[in-house]
Every structure is written in structure tokens, then in C-alpha cells.
Amino acid sequence: MEAIILQILNGLDKGSAYALIAMGLTLIFGTLGVVNFAHGALFMVGAFCAVTLSRILTLSHEVVDPTRTDFLGNPLKVDVPYAYDWFGQATGDAIIDWAVPLSILFAVPVMIIIGVVMERGLIKHFYKRPHADQILVTFGLAIVLQEVIKYFYGANPIPTPAPQAFASSMDMGAALGFEAGQIIYPIWRLVYFVFAAIVIGCVFAFLQFTTFGMVVRAGMADRETVGLLGINIDKRFTIMFGIAAAVAGLAGVMYTPITSPNYHMGMDFLVLSFVVVVVGGMGSLPGAVLAGFLLGVIEAFASLPQVLDVLPGLNQIIIFLVAIVILLTRPRGLMGRKGVMEE
Amino acid sequence: MGILEVKGVNKRFGGLQALGDVNLSIADNVCHAIIGPNGAGKSTLLNCLVGKLIPDTGSVSFKGNSVLGRSPHEINQMGISRVFQTPEIFGDLSVLENMMIPCFAKRDGYFKLNAISDVMAQRDMVEKAEHMLEEMNMANKKDMMASSMSRGDKRRLEIGMCLAQEPSLLLLDEPTAGMARADTNNTIDLLKQIKDERDITIAIIEHDMHVVFSLADRITVLAQGTPLVEDTPENIKGHPKVREAYLGENSGH
Amino acid sequence: MSKSNFTRRGVLRTGAVGGAGLALPTIFTSGASAFTNEPTGGTVTLGFNVPQTGPYADEGADELRAFELAVEHLNGTGADSGMLDTFSSKALKGNGILGKKVEYVTGDTQTKSDAARASARSMIEKDGAVMVSGGSSSGVAVAVQALCQEAGVIFMAGLTHSNDTTGKDRRANGFRHFFNSYMSGAALAPVLEARYGSDRNAYHLTADYNWGYTTEEAVRSSTEAMGWNTVNAVKTPLTATDFSAYITPILQSDADVLVLNHYGGNMVNSLTNAVQFGLRDRIVNGKNFEIVVPLYSRLMAKGAGANVKGIFGSTNWHWSLQDAGSQAFVRSFGTKYGFPPSQAAHTCYVQTLLYADAVERAGSFNPCAVVEALEDFEFDGLGNGKTLYRGDDHQCFKDVLVVKGKENPTSEFDLLEIVEVTPVEQVTYAPDHPQFAGGELGTCNPGA
């Protein structure tokens, strides 16, 4: 029972990352009809917003410590962050410690700007082009983005820990009425899940309850008609692209304490997020979210040792296997609309 | 016994009864029009005939063979060709190639792996297609990309493609919808010519009464998914039930 | 048509192009040279094939730095002469190899065996390389080693830890200085026994590919031999980035040690996840829960940040070693680049020197002569103490370092501290040891 609860938690946690990325992708094809292969790269850029902010916060000057030596035997130069000078060591440490949550404030405007620039500068010229061209240009852009990041940050993963307060794990067993020590879960992962749920909720609420959202939803259903009504749908789509980029970026920022970011993490997520979107059904936001959580949970269960003893290698293929089964039984995925990307 | 027999066909979409107990018999070698107001079930009925939809109950038989459960290409191979409301042609292919495809379909059946010989070396097919284009008065357009033609020409090509298969039954789904008056008249003339010159049955769904009364030998009026009356055009014109159900609200046309 | 399986382009590159061939086309035949890419001019070309793109790009970049340094030292153009001074063999004079100036070409393995072979083939076919070195994974090492055997050039493996490289996939033209899975297991076991006792339940998470398998097998067999019990061993996909689903089942088991047979990004993520799940705070069967990482890479461990603190593992070499050879190398490298070298850089540097020295001693670039000179060659002063290049399988036998994550690092490079230097006797095995069975060295191939 404990094992099942834990695997559900794991699945929901991973699923929330899938869901956030898939939701952004769906917003983009739903509204703009563009296959965005650079979406994984946006996730990665988001993660590197967190890295960048923590680098900025730890900008340092060197102080020579004559009592110790470095690897060449010279006196050791110790980096002292400016934050220490300005705020004192304790406050400075606290600010640095909170770099990841603070990055949210930093990442949102950055990602919206990147998204808007991308849409206005590049994507908008590809609305009427074949999907193959869209794939080629966004794939090219993804490579460029990740190579730029690699140029500045290298190829190795960069540790970006959560604030101390969230870095430890929590024994949920007692609270849920189980034996202590059986259901231990890292606090940050719970934070991630809650955060993802809030973001997803906000996007839905935004689309559901605002006039802006209504117009966009109408545009998703029938772009031309809305255009005929004299509403400047293009402008709204640009903003939508910015929002999708911000959602991907936020997913990336918050993910950094879970796995240390590196420049190709976007590509690692790209294929899976496409599978998630398609399993959810093209053009369906609830489908994307549902499929994200579903695949996350199924993947978690396929990783159980008891399962692998019976079917070795199942964890390697489970997502794809489920995708095949779902697509064969439900022609347009879980909740897909007819005629979207079927040609 | 008609060439096409529809018996007791019902079709529901969720809570909506699209077709309710439709019986229809189309006699050989006539032009039979099916008319009715919007939502009367005309298109649903047509889709049931060509295999796009499967009726919930009832039977549809063509020349005595049931078409139910067969896929559109099989039904087509039985001798039913369909013209769509918006012309469905191969836009990225040349006009000649458009015309050759039904010729191949007629000769080779639903699939043949003929991957090595040159299309243009199939003299008989090319000649047949060119001949058909001449009949359609389109010989001078044969090297054009089909999508670059006018709507009237596309319609003409589509009808020609259907005829190239030498079908026994030609189904036309509002063939003049969205056309300018001149194109509509051209299409009427073309269909009249086909009707006169060929040994073919035509079933036509149409909104435009001008077209219907120019062509039809018999008319079935459909309302709310059920045939109201079936009669000759002259009798239909004056039929009170029809006026009430259909012409009354569309007299402005 | 005459056979010249691989070209002798070195001939042309090195300046033999001249008046002779100008007027009339000359058809070269293979009779002219004794072995592939025989250098006849004033220079000799070496091929350095390292990952420049993909997850191991930083490790590859470090290898490349070491190669550049080695070439400077061989040619005598560097600021100092690095390990040439401490190397027990004095054949190298700092005037190139056999008096020929060392030149080099570089390529990108992409950490894919296909790309690595393509890159190595271009070095051999186009650039006339007479030796290929580098690489950061066993898949690449085995693939390129087989190619070099076929082409008739020497392969001096870079970072490759799988038993297979000098086990079932060993080749006569290939040599490995780096240590292997077996040695990691053999070196770690006594240290683990001393720290954690002999009554432990180990849970393995293993990367689901060859290197993972050989490492798991090595660690299992040596820890089981001292009394540990293996509770479970679960395979994780190479492409996994989140290991939570593999870590939570550990909470339900009665394991008190977790062994992470992971490398690179896998290691960083699995270790980070394990620590996040509070495994290190657990007490099972009255014992503190412990984590072990059999193969440490300092470059990669950096990605795991503070999570490595106190965690045991093994490594081929570390810059904090105090012997003269290591210090000389760290000084040269650190002065030139501003930071200490990684173990990958060290092994690549040493391999280049060992190759050059063997050529010098053999008096020929002929691969067969080089093989003969390297086989059963004993040397010292290259950072790992007394070392033997065993002739039976072309594996170096030397002391192995057991390290643990440092509690109070003084800099970003100061992540590991050496716990113990396991003497070579403890990690030596018979050439036909079951973990290395199924391979056949064959005979050297000079190509041409």
C-alpha cells in the first residue's frame, strides 16, 4: 500500500512536469497551428534562468586567504559574494539560498519576452507553411538555443538546490496513518506538484473566465471566423505564445532542484512531451494535462522492481507502449479534436 | 425494382434522429432529385449510400447487392460515383493525371503495385483520359495544376473523373452550391448532356430549385429525416405538403 | 588493383609532395609502406577523438586540453615538460617522437559509436593519423578499438571503465590505461567493510547497458564475497533523468546500502534524488543508511553539488595526489588552463606519453613494434605509482584510489578526498577471470 502511494506521488510529480510542457505545446498548436520543436528548449532556457539568477546572486570578488593554499600551492583565493558585503553573511546566504523561488520572478518576464520575440520574429512567418517547414525551423532554433546555453554554461549538469527549508524530506506516513518512515517524500517535489497544479489552474481559469481567453478559445476552434469579427486575433496569439513560453520556463525553473539542469535537458523532454500531447489528443488542453499525469503514473508503476522482475525492460518502453495502445484504441488520443493535425 | 433500394434506414447521432425509416427506390436510367430543407437529412442519407456512414438499421442495396459494411472504395468499385458539394479533386496533380486516376481505378481495381512503368507510357490510359477531357471540353487545360483552375472547371473535372469510371449511378451533392449563375448554367447543361447521352442513373441532392426542375425526372422530398412525398416535378411543384414543409420557407430563393 | 586498406596519406601531408609527382600522375601502390600511415616526413600525426557535443562534452574538452599539453611536452614547446621529468622511462627527449614533430587532429565522437568510428576513420584515411586516442565511454572505446585493429593503427583508450574493453572486446592494437569495473569493486570492498561492517544489505540501481552490467557484477561479487547480501538490483534506463520511481521502493526494502552503478548525468540525478528522499538520514536495522558510487568522476560529481559529501567511490586518479608525477602534471595543466585536470585528462595525457615512449623505445611507428614495446611494460612516475601494461589483455595494473565526497571543500574543484590507495595486488586478476572471459586479443595488425 505504501509502495503504491509513493509511486502515485512519483507519477503525479513527473506527470506535472509533462503536463506543464504539454500544455504549453498544445496552446501553441491549438492557437497558432504551429508544431514547436523548440518548446523543449524553452523549458531548458527556463531552467537556466534559475541558474543565471543564482550566478548573479553569487557574483563575487576574490579575497586571498593566506592561511590556505589552492591546488597549485599558491595562497587560496576565496570568492566572496557581493551579497555578503551588502547584506551581511546571514541575509546574503538566505538570498542565495532562495535563488530558485526568486527565479520565478526573473523567469516570467524573460520567458515572455523570449516567447514574443520568437513569435513575432520567426514563428509568425510560418503559420501558412507546411508542418514540415515548421519542424525544420523550430528544430534549428532549438539547436541554436541549446548551443548558446552550452557556450556559456558548459555541458555538465549544474547543481541548483532548493532552499534549505524545502531541501529535506517529509515523513508523510504518520500523517496518513501509516507506520513512520515508510512514506517519506521530498518537500520540494510536493511544492513542485502544488505549483504545477496552480499554474495549470491559472491557465484554465484565464482561458475560461476572461474575455481574452474566450476570444482565444474561439480562435482555437475557428481562426478565420474570429478574424472576420474584426478582433485582432494575431496580437492575442502573440501574447498566447508568450504565455506558453512562460509556462514552459516556469516548469523548467521549478524542476532545477529535482534534476540538475544541463543544456540538452530540453531535447530529453521534447520527444516525451510530444508523445504526451498526442496521447492527450491534438488541440485539447485538458487532454494534454490528463495524458501528462496518466503517463507519469504509469511510468512510475512500470519502474517497480516487482514489475521489472516479470517483464525486464518494461520501464524502457512503457510510455511508448501505452501511447501505441491508446492511439490504436482512440484514434485522436484521449480528448483530441477531429481534423487537427491529421493531414 | 430500382437500381438502388433503400429500405427502413434509421440513423441517430446521439439524441438526434437524422434519418427515420427512410424508404427510397431509384429507378434505372432516371434523374432522381432529393430535396428538402436544411437539416432534413439529405447529406446523411447520401453518406449512408456511399459507405461513409453506416445506418443503425435498415438496408441499402445496389443492383441487388447490399452496400452496408463496405468501405467507400468498394462501393465505388460496384458502380457508384459521387460528386461532392465542394469539388474534391487532386489539387497537386495535373488535370490529365486527375483524369487518369479513375481510368486506372476502372482498369486495375482498388490496388495495383505498378511501380516501374512510366505513367505516360500507358498509352491506353492516357488516350482514355485525354478523350474524357475532350468530352468535358478541357483538353486545352490538361497540363494545368488542378488546384489552379476556376471552381466551375474543378466541378467539370470532378464530374468527368466520375464519368471516366463509367458508373451506373452518379450521386451529386449540391453540385452548383456556391457557384456563379453562369457556372451553374454550364453545369446544368453538362449534366443534361450526360443524362441524354449516357446510359446512367443520376441521383442529385440540391437546394437550387432551378437546377432541380431543369434536370429531375423524379423528386423525393425529405423533411426531418423522413421522405414526405415522391413524385414527378410537375406534381411536386403544386403539392401542398411540400409547400408547407419546404417551398413555403424557401420561396424567396 | 592493389590493396591498401587504409591510406598512407601521412606521406603526402608531411611534405613528400614535390616535384616527383608533378608532371605525371603516379599510382601509388601499397608496397611502398610497411604499415598504415607510416610517417615519412618530418612530422607524425596523432588523432584525438573526444566527445565535443552531447552530455560528455565537458569531459571531452578536458581530454583535449590534456592532449594539447602532452603534444607540447613531447615537442618540447611547452612552458615545462610535465611528466616527462618524472616518467621512469627516459626515452623521450622533448624533440617529438623519433625526432618527428608531433601534430594532431581532433574529432567529435558525440558519444555515439557510429560518429566516433566516422571521425576516427577520417583521421586515419584523410589525415594520416598513426594513433587514435580519447573517448569518454566504453561503447565508443570498443567500437573505435575494433576499427583501429582493422585499420592497423594503435588505439590508446581514453576514459572507459567497462570490463569489456580489455575483456570480451579486447584487441591487440588497443591499450587501456584507465581502470575498470572489476578493479573498482575489488578496491572498494575492503574499504566498505572497514567502514560499514560486513553485515549489510545492498540495493543496486544499475544503468541498463553494458558498463552498468559489468560494474554491478564486479561490485556485487566483491561485496558478497565479504559477506554483504544483495537485496535487489534494478536496471534503470540510460535516458532516465528522474530516479524517484526507482528510489521509493528502497524505502520498502530492508536495504541499508544503496549502490548507484551510474555514470555522468545518471549519477548526478540518481544521487541527488536519493539524498532528497532522505535516504542518508535513514536508519535501517540499527545502521545508518549509506550510499556508494562505484565510479566517481569529479567533473560530473560537481553537478550533484553538496550531495556527494561523505559518499564513497573509486577513481583512477585525482589531482590532490602528492607523488611527483601527479604534482608535475597538475602544475603544468593548472598553470596553462587555470584549474586542475580531471581523471579523464590524466589518462589521456598519460596514454599519449606512453605511446610516444613506446615508439621511441621500439624505434619505429610500426604498430606491431609499438605493441611489443608496450606489452608487459613496467613504468612509474605517471601518477599511479608502479604500473604494469599487462601483455595478456593490454590493461594497466596500478593502485586504485578509493575516495569520498569532501565535507568542507575549499574550492569548486576540491570535491573528493582520497580515503585509501588500494595497492595493485588487491585489484589484480587473472586474464581469464570470468568477468573478462570470451575475448581474444588476436595478433597485432600493422595494416597496409
Place this chain on the structure above:
Amino acid sequence: MTDQTEQHATSAAPAASSATQSSTKVLGLGPKDFKLMFLVVVLTMAAPFLLNPFPEGSAMAQFNAGYPDLMQRFVIFGIFAIGFNILFGLTGYLSFGHAAFLGVGSYAGIWMMKLLTMNVIPAIVVSVAVAGVFALIVGYISLRRSGIYFSILTLAFAQMSYSLAYSVLTPITGGETGLQPKVADPRILDGALEAGASPRANLFGLEMGAGFEWQVGNWLFTFNAGYYVAAVVMLVAFYLSIRIFRSPFGMMLRAVKSNQQRLSYTGLSPKPYTLAAFVISGMYAGLAGGLLVAMDTQVGAERMFWTASGEVVLMTILGGAGTLIGPVLGAGLIKYMENILSKINKDILHEWFFFLPDGFENLMVELVYPFIGKGWHLTLGIIFMLVVIFLPGGLVEGGQKIAGMFKRGKDADASKTTPAE
């Protein structure tokens, strides 16, 4: 369709039928196609010269691509892309898992070399056959869906193949370390190897690595048996693809892409046509996989990874999907970048800019360095974007534009001069 004849040379646009009818055919090809075929034959046969335009030892020699490995890769990936184009270019079905067929073909080929003989013929034949069967299974299932749903189904099959080959199927595939022929393999049709010899791929005794070099002045040209074997296979594959493009089958495939609804209502079933195209293109991939093994006797699972499938998509679009020669050009460009750009390092840059004053030299090196060597991916990404932005029809369109400019230039000259005369 402004310039019918021009377009016909390279694109799948319909044959200008009147022209075709009146002219005689050579090898079953119309005059335009024959010209194209002839051009490709000349280019491939003369590749050792054309790809080595720079003299040895010169600074530009770095850009020479005329060495066996890369020449082989050009033609082999050319075959792969030609095959992919039969599916994608003609029917519009975008498979994202074609690398799986290449990989399966390679594994089949290497097993033939391990079990039967080092002769490449059985390896290649079996590669094609096994890839064909695998494509039949994958295609039969995947073609139940269209559009992106189809793409994801093919991707799923390929990723499963990759993952399993890399891990649990290690006993069959060699996993991470791949498979190479070993001295101890059975090879029942071959005699015992001489002591010390290693198994080499051959065609009835002609080793794939065999060849000769020809020195002309400072130029050195390499003629490699393996390359010519692969090149001949590529020419056959290319010839077949022209025939398929011009055949009734090819026309039906274009009809599938254009309008499936009309095709069904014309009595033709799209499914067997697309499946046949899928299998044919899978067999092309298998052929490429078999040849890869024949030229370089090893297989690694990475050649089935999704990026490898993505690469062939990019090759085809980059060159010009649906055109005959485009995919080959795209394959050539990508492989050239991968193998040549990635090998340029800082030292070579310093050599190039040696003539500049020191400060400028360093500046130039710093400016160029991010785009070469370890930065070759960046250049590749930029090229993808530039091509697709400025040449929507791929490289072929670029070629046509250039040709068009020449023509227009000539016409303009003519119109200028004529009145004067």
C-alpha cells in the same frame, strides 16, 4: 508552374505529357530525367576528384571530403533519404521512426557477417529483407492513423527498438558496445582466416577497404572499392526512385497526399498504397543499414535513436521534399557538416588567419571558433533556419533560383543587345 520544363528536371511535378510523348525514352526515362540521372552518375563516379578540390597540405585541404569513409556515408545516407522521400515526399506521411529500419537492417547485416560470410551480398540482401518485414509490421499498425498521430506511432516503435537494443536485447545487439565481426565468429561459408588476419568485408574477395591512390601534382585522389560498390547501389536506388516517381504507383501516392477522400471515392484504397510506399522506403532504409555495415563493419544502437530518425527528416526537407535529387543533397550537406566542420580546431583556425596581424588573428579565431569544432551543431542549427526561411523548397529551390538568375541574366543581356543590333 511558371517554368514547366525547368521544374520537371528535379521535381515530382507532373511530366509535361506532350513533351514526354513525342520524345524517345532512354532506359525508360524521359529526356529530363535521363539528364538528371546522367548528371548523378557522372557526379558519383567522379566524386573522388570533385570532393578533393584542394591540394594536400594547403590550408583549405581541411575542406576536402574525398576520403573513403565520408564518400561512403554520402551515398549511403543518400539512399536512406531517397527512400524516406518516397514515403514522405510522395504521400506526405511523416515517419519519425525510420532510423529503426536502418538499425534493424544493420543488425541483420552484421549477423550475416558473423554467421555466414564476410561477403557483403548476403548481408545486404538480408538487411533489405528484414527491414522490409519490420516495416510491414510497423507500417500496418501505424498507418491506421494519419497526420501527427501516425508520426508519433512510428516514433514510438523506433524508440522502443532503440531502448530495447541498448538494454535488454544486449545479447543480440551488443547493447552499448555494439557488434563487430570477431575472429572467433563461426562464418560457416568462409574458410578459416589466416593466422593474424582479421575478418574484412568483401565482395567476392574484393575488400571494401581496398583501393588505390592517384597523385596528380599536389593533389591526391583516393579510389576506394567500397565507395564504388555503395555508389553503384545508390545509382540503382536512385534510378528506381525515378521510375517509382514517374510510375502509376507514384502518381497514386501523390494522389494520396493530395486528396485521400477523392481517392477512396474513385475506387482506390489509400491504405495498400501507403503501406507499399512505407515498406519500400523501409527497405531503402534497410539497404542503407546493410551498406553501412558492409562499409564499416560495426553496429551501435544509437543509429536507431530518435535523433537519427529526425536527421533523415531534416535531410529530406533541407534538400527539398518531393524532389528527386533534393534528399541526396540534404544528406550530403548534413554529413559534410558533421564530419568536416567538427574536425576544425583552434590550431587550424590560427593557421588560416596566420597572415593577419596578431591581434586580428586572435580576434578572427575567437569570432569563428564558436561555430566550428565543438560548435558545429550551432552552425547546423543556423543553416536549418536560414534554408527554411529563405528557401522554402529546400536546396533544390536554391539551385533553381540560381539557375533562374543565370537565365534571366542571359535574357536581360539578350534584350539589351538585340535592339542595338
